[in-house]
Amino acid sequence: MPLPTPFHTRTAQHCTSAQWRNWSGYMAAINYQYTHDFEYYAIRNAAGLIDVTPLYKYEISGPDAANLVDRIITRNAHRCKIGQVLYTPWCDDDGKMVDDGTVQRFSEQRFRITSATPNLWWFQDCAYGMNVDIQDISADLGALALQGPKSRDILREVVKGIDFNKLKFFYLAEGKAGRIPLVVSRTGYTGDLGYELWVERKHAEKLWDMLLDKGQKYGITPAGLNALDISRIEAGLLLLDVDYISSKHALIDARLSSPYEAGLGWAVNLKKKRFIGRSALAREKAAGSVWQFCGLDVSWPEIEALYGKVDLPPLVAGVASRLAVPVYSGSRQVGQATSITFSPILKKYIALATVETGDIMPGSKLSMEITVEFAREQAEATVVKLPFYDPPHKRS
Amino acid sequence: MAERYDAIVIGGGHNGLVNAAYLARAGKKVLVLEQRHLVGGATVTEELYPGFKYSVFSYVISLMRPEIIRELNLPGHGLTILPLESTLTPLQNGEYLYRGSDPHETRRNIARFSPRDADAYQDYGHTLFFMAKAVKYMLGIVPPDPTSLHPKDMLGLAALGKYLTGLREDDIYNLTKLMTMSAVDFLEQWFETDVLKATLSASGIIGTFLGPRSPGTAYVLLHHYMGELDGNFRAWGFAKGGTGAIAEAIASSARAFGAKIRTEAKVSELLVKNNSVRGIVLDNGDEIFADTIVSSLDPWQTFLNLPPNGSMPEELLTDIRKFKFKGSSAKVNLALDALPQFNCKPENSNFLRGAISISPSLDYLEQAYDDAKYGDFSRRPYMDIIIPSMIDPDMAPPGKHVMSCFVQYAPYHLREGNWEDKREALGDAVVNTLAEYMPNIKDIILHRQVVTPLDIEERIGLSQGNIFQGELSLSQLFFLRPAAGWAKYRTPLKNYYQCGSGTHPGGGIMGAPGRLAAMEILKDGGH
Numbered sequence: 001m002p003l004p005t006p007f008h009t010r011t012a013q014h015c016t017s018a019q020w021r022n023w024s025g026y027m028a029a030i031n032y033q034y035t036h037d038f039e040y041y042a043i044r045n046a047a048g049l050i051d052v053t054p055l056y057k058y059e060i061s062g063p064d065a066a067n068l069v070d071r072i073i074t075r076n077a078h079r080c081k082i083g084q085v086l087y088t089p090w091c092d093d094d095g096k097m098v099d100d101g102t103v104q105r106f107s108e109q110r111f112r113i114t115s116a117t118p119n120l121w122w123f124q125d126c127a128y129g130m131n132v133d134i135q136d137i138s139a140d141l142g143a144l145a146l147q148g149p150k151s152r153d154i155l156r157e158v159v160k161g162i163d164f165n166k167l168k169f170f171y172l173a174e175g176k177a178g179r180i181p182l183v184v185s186r187t188g189y190t191g192d193l194g195y196e197l198w199v200e201r202k203h204a205e206k207l208w209d210m211l212l213d214k215g216q217k218y219g220i221t222p223a224g225l226n227a228l229d230i231s232r233i234e235a236g237l238l239l240l241d242v243d244y245i246s247s248k249h250a251l252i253d254a255r256l257s258s259p260y261e262a263g264l265g266w267a268v269n270l271k272k273k274r275f276i277g278r279s280a281l282a283r284e285k286a287a288g289s290v291w292q293f294c295g296l297d298v299s300w301p302e303i304e305a306l307y308g309k310v311d312l313p314p315l316v317a318g319v320a321s322r323l324a325v326p327v328y329s330g331s332r333q334v335g336q337a338t339s340i341t342f343s344p345i346l347k348k349y350i351a352l353a354t355v356e357t358g359d360i361m362p363g364s365k366l367s368m369e370i371t372v373e374f375a376r377e378q379a380e381a382t383v384v385k386l387p388f389y390d391p392p393h394k395r396s
Numbered sequence: 397m398a399e400r401y402d403a404i405v406i407g408g409g410h411n412g413l414v415n416a417a418y419l420a421r422a423g424k425k426v427l428v429l430e431q432r433h434l435v436g437g438a439t440v441t442e443e444l445y446p447g448f449k450y451s452v453f454s455y456v457i458s459l460m461r462p463e464i465i466r467e468l469n470l471p472g473h474g475l476t477i478l479p480l481e482s483t484l485t486p487l488q489n490g491e492y493l494y495r496g497s498d499p500h501e502t503r504r505n506i507a508r509f510s511p512r513d514a515d516a517y518q519d520y521g522h523t524l525f526f527m528a529k530a531v532k533y534m535l536g537i538v539p540p541d542p543t544s545l546h547p548k549d550m551l552g553l554a555a556l557g558k559y560l561t562g563l564r565e566d567d568i569y570n571l572t573k574l575m576t577m578s579a580v581d582f583l584e585q586w587f588e589t590d591v592l593k594a595t596l597s598a599s600g601i602i603g604t605f606l607g608p609r610s611p612g613t614a615y616v617l618l619h620h621y622m623g624e625l626d627g628n629f630r631a632w633g634f635a636k637g638g639t640g641a642i643a644e645a646i647a648s649s650a651r652a653f654g655a656k657i658r659t660e661a662k663v664s665e666l667l668v669k670n671n672s673v674r675g676i677v678l679d680n681g682d683e684i685f686a687d688t689i690v691s692s693l694d695p696w697q698t699f700l701n702l703p704p705n706g707s708m709p710e711e712l713l714t715d716i717r718k719f720k721f722k723g724s725s726a727k728v729n730l731a732l733d734a735l736p737q738f739n740c741k742p743e744n745s746n747f748l749r750g751a752i753s754i755s756p757s758l759d760y761l762e763q764a765y766d767d768a769k770y771g772d773f774s775r776r777p778y779m780d781i782i783i784p785s786m787i788d789p790d791m792a793p794p795g796k797h798v799m800s801c802f803v804q805y806a807p808y809h810l811r812e813g814n815w816e817d818k819r820e821a822l823g824d825a826v827v828n829t830l831a832e833y834m835p836n837i838k839d840i841i842l843h844r845q846v847v848t849p850l851d852i853e854e855r856i857g858l859s860q861g862n863i864f865q866g867e868l869s870l871s872q873l874f875f876l877r878p879a880a881g882w883a884k885y886r887t888p889l890k891n892y893y894q895c896g897s898g899t900h901p902g903g904g905i906m907g908a909p910g911r912l913a914a915m916e917i918l919k920d921g922g923h
Contacts, residue, residue: 034498037479038749045478045636046789150789217795219786300466313529346471347462 006204046219095280147194191235236386263293409437412692414910420653441640482750607765723849723861771811864903
């Protein structure tokens with residue numbers, strides 16, 4: 001039975017659809033309302049409030065904290081400033097991704113890492129011989145993502161002690177909501193202006209109430225996983241075990257992915273002398289990767305035509321699909337699309353895909369399988385650079 | 397040297413801009429001339445009270461063609477269409493009818509009035525889907541002239557005939573009914589509930605000078621269903637930033653294709669030589685030359701006002717003079733200090749993000765029409781209301797709101813007095829009517845703008861204030877819009893075209909006339 005998050009008394013009240021999903025053992029609303037439409041548009045147009053408590057959270061402290069984090073992740077933890085947040089993958093010795101998440105630096109000797117899957121054993125193994133303390137604080141902290149162009153206006157009214165003009169993209173600050181101490185990081189999973197709020201679980205409900213109260217006039221709307229999923233695909237953000245498989249879960253080698261193959265080559269810092277997976281990644285960098293991660297813009301006129309053949313309007317699902325489908329170049333399969341959605345804001349049918357390297361690059365015309373009235377068809381799909389949606393206010 | 401363009405588009409409303417964007421996209425050197433200080437025509441957002449943005453005239457995006465959104469990359473130019481998917485009809489006794497996106501909730505709501513209607517509602521939606529589908533084809537084609545022997549027309553008619561005979565039998569019967577029946581008669585095939593029939597039929601009278609029991613209103617009702625065909629493409633809803641944002645997005649796209657747009661440039665006359673247009677004269681006397689001139693203005697402006705005397709055949713002018721405008725609607729825009737409180741308490745608290753329809757009964761609508769028939773505005777009008785700030789928080793300061801009330805009936809021709817004197821009386825009638833459903837409304841109004849049919853005509857040039865550039869009645873549709881023989885965007889003057897809502901397929905923020913006209917111009921060689 002999934003557990004309630006610290007916000008559950010509140011999320012349950014808003015979840016009039018009674019649609020929940022088990023997310024890492026917690027009850028997470030899929031849609032609060034009958035459809036996700038208003039929730040999605042709240043994220044893009046006002047502010048969506050998402051309970052992201054089920055993320056795994058670890059606190060790493062002690063004299064060797066920076067050394068350990070640096071050893072685990074592919075980016076340079078020593079260059080992570082106090083108050084900075086890094087998004088990063090981490091790999092096994094073969095350079096294959098274990099997980100991805102954010103690293104928050106609170107002081108010289110204190111970090112927090114968020115991740116999609118349990119990592120305590122991995123972090124502890126990596127820390128062998130180091131003077132460092134690793135705590136799983138997943139259950140102690142409630143986490144809310146407040147995402148959307150109005151999120152900053154709302155936080156200005158709720159949180160004291162933080163200068164939101166100065167809180168830059170991928171930085172964090174500590175402040176207070178009333179008497180509640182909390183951490184605010186300017187991070188998120190939507191590709192919009194947004195923040196994540198980290199609070200002790202005993203203060204969770206109070207914080208939720210304050211946000212809803214002050215946020216009402218800015219259109220704050222509790223948003224569920226369906227809205228979040230569409231947003232993150234538009235933002236070109238990966239989802240573990242959907243767009244790539246953790247090397248700790250993969251049953252066959254073919255399912256492994258390196259950061260280069262997952263579009264995270266920019267986050268691999270080979271200038272670092274030592275980190276887990278470095279030699280394998282250096283070899284891959286030199287030899288070139290087999291796979292690449294990309295966006296697909298699926299031709300709407302072709303979708304209309306395919307549905308038109310059976311006399312239907314285009315019925316592409318209103319929610320994102322995580323059912324992988326083949327991607328072809330001519331008649332040859334060159335990869336798979338793993339996350340697919342209609343983008344309400346771009347009015348495009350888009351997908352995140354893993355395809356062969358070689359000739360395929362932005363602008364290449366591939367085709368993606370689409371099932372129309374029980375028949376497998378293909379629609380032209382143009383390779384595009386990610387993200388699909390990148391509003392200027394994200395970094396403003 | 398005199399300015400010279402491949403094409404000049406007169407009028408920067410949404411159709412003019414769409415037309416210009418398509419011509420520019422095809423490589424033409426295009427100039428748009430708009431008389432006001434901003435583009436948009438009836439699709440404008442104006443901040444008439446500090447911090448409060450009004451969609452002054454049109455207020456929802458109705459049927460914007462998906463191909464236009466895509467081909468002009470309007471999302472890339474800032475167009476965002478927000479969902480608007482419920483309708484609340486409050487009643488005076490605290491009762492209400494609510495229809496939303498959850499079909500089960502809607503069914504429960506209708507069942508409070510009639511369990512039978514609640515179930516019939518699904519079948520009604522199913523039928524309208526097929527009707528919309530049948531008509532959609534016609535919206536996308538240049539209307540062939542049934543009297544013509546020109547191969548293009550013959551082919552067009554053959555294609556249309558093939559299409560129509562390909563429809564299901566039921567669709568053909570229903571389509572005939574839809575074209576000829578009143579909205580009420582059509583609805584009574586399914587429903588017995590008065591408030592449901594009233595609210596559904598209201599979409600059949602919007603912009604017409606007809607009552608819900610007048611024949612021909614069933615067709616207009618269909619327009620509201622067309623958006624269903626686009627699936628989740630959603631060409632129906634509320635444009636972020638108000639309807640002006642639609643015009644801005646199209647203008648931005650047109651500019652990106654190289655079109656020039658000049659505001660505060662009113663065209664006074666066409667320059668014509670040897671029955672062919674050569675350019676235009678602005679009201680400041682400047683002459684600008686172009687190979688092609690396209691008018692997005694309404695048929696009266698396009699045929700009666702712009703061409704020099706004697707340049708158009710008299711019979712056509714007679715037809716155009718008889719083209720029915722008869723503006724029947726007004727708009728009241730309110731800036732509110734807080735949210736209105738309703739007498740009724742809908743179970744779905746999101747109802748303020750949808751439409752609110754003041755259409756409590758059929759008799760109410762007919763009585764509203766009765767007032768107008770004899771030259772008065774409705775003392776208790778039908779209203780279609782939205783609260784844009786509930787959908788887009790940028791429309792008003794935080795915690796404050798704007799309310800858009802489409803008001804019918806407000807006849808252009810008043811029996812007594814004039815609109816200058818009656819404007820505020822209409823505003824009072826609207827607010828008094830609102831107060832019957834929202835008791836606190838009078839206490840929260842910070843600013844009120846009343847837009848009469850005369851205002852619509854004077855400010856944005858829509859003759860008699862008709863929001864569709866001429867009624868959407870059967871006699872003014874398809875190959876008869878705006879006149880028999882001239883429904884294919886051309887005019888008797890060589891290289892002079894029309895692209896406004898007064899041409900097929902008509903009004904609403906659809907953009908189809910602008911696009912179809914551009915296609916025809918380019919086919920002709922786009923001189």
